[in-house]
Amino acid sequence: MMCTGRCSRCIGIALFPLSICAIVSNLLLYFPNGQVLDADRITDLVWFFHGILGAGILILLPAFMMLGAGGEGCCANRCGMLLSVLFAALGASGGVYCMIISSLGLINGPLCDIGDEVYTYPFRNNTFMDNYLFNQTTWSICKKPENIILWNVVLFSLLLAIGTLEAVLCFIQVVNGLIGFLCGTCLRKRKTDVAEM
Incomplete structure (x- = not known):
């Protein structure tokens, strides 16, 4: 059975690449199809910083805390595990925030030029049934930036997946941290102590 400290460390390590991917994905949304556009021609939901702040910075903080709580001999570190619970709850809220904004970005679609520089x-x-996601023939309405719909769909979908995974991992850490706080030590350590008696 994995002790709570080791589980905390594994979750912390897993959160690092996810948060970096979220930050990069959010940054790419500012450059549709690799182009630099005026700020008023970029989809408004990108300015909510859901990947940079929500799934990025608010996940990096708990990840560092989980690594600290999961250090060697740290299974009995009740204070560290309690702090990891609080930070994991913060991280879960960041992941959920990213999920909500990404979902709205997918549902609402991008800001684009439908002709004659009309953005x-x-x-x-x-409506949900008429949504552009289910009818790719409607994508031709967007003239510029080129491939803007595919660009937004891919990046918002990626951020939705990342935010969901981060929220799940942080929720697991909340449960794991509470167990570590209440129980203090892992099962293997207890068996060793009993055997030495």
Whole structure:
């Protein structure tokens, strides 16, 4: 059975690459199809910093804390495990925030030029059944930036997946940290102590 400290360390290590991917994905949303556009021609939901702040910075903080709580001989570190619970709850809220904004980004679609330099959200008021995600023939309405719909769908989907995974991992750490706080030591350490008596 894995002790709570080792589990905490594994979760912390897993969160690092996820948070970096979220930050990079969010940054790429500022450059549709690799182009530099004026700020008023970038999809508004990108400015909520859901990948940079939510799934990025708010995940890096708990990841560092989990590594500290999961250090060697740290299974009995009740204070560290309690702190990891608080930070994991913060990380879970960041992951959920990323999930919500990413979902809205997917549902509403991108800001794009529908012709004659008219930038609008052509899919924002669509019903669920008429959503552009299920009807790719409607994608041709967006003239510029080139491939903007595919760009947004891929990056918002990636951020949705990352935010979901981060929220799940942080929730697991909340449970793991509470067990570590209440029980203090892992099962293997207790068996060793009993055997020495």
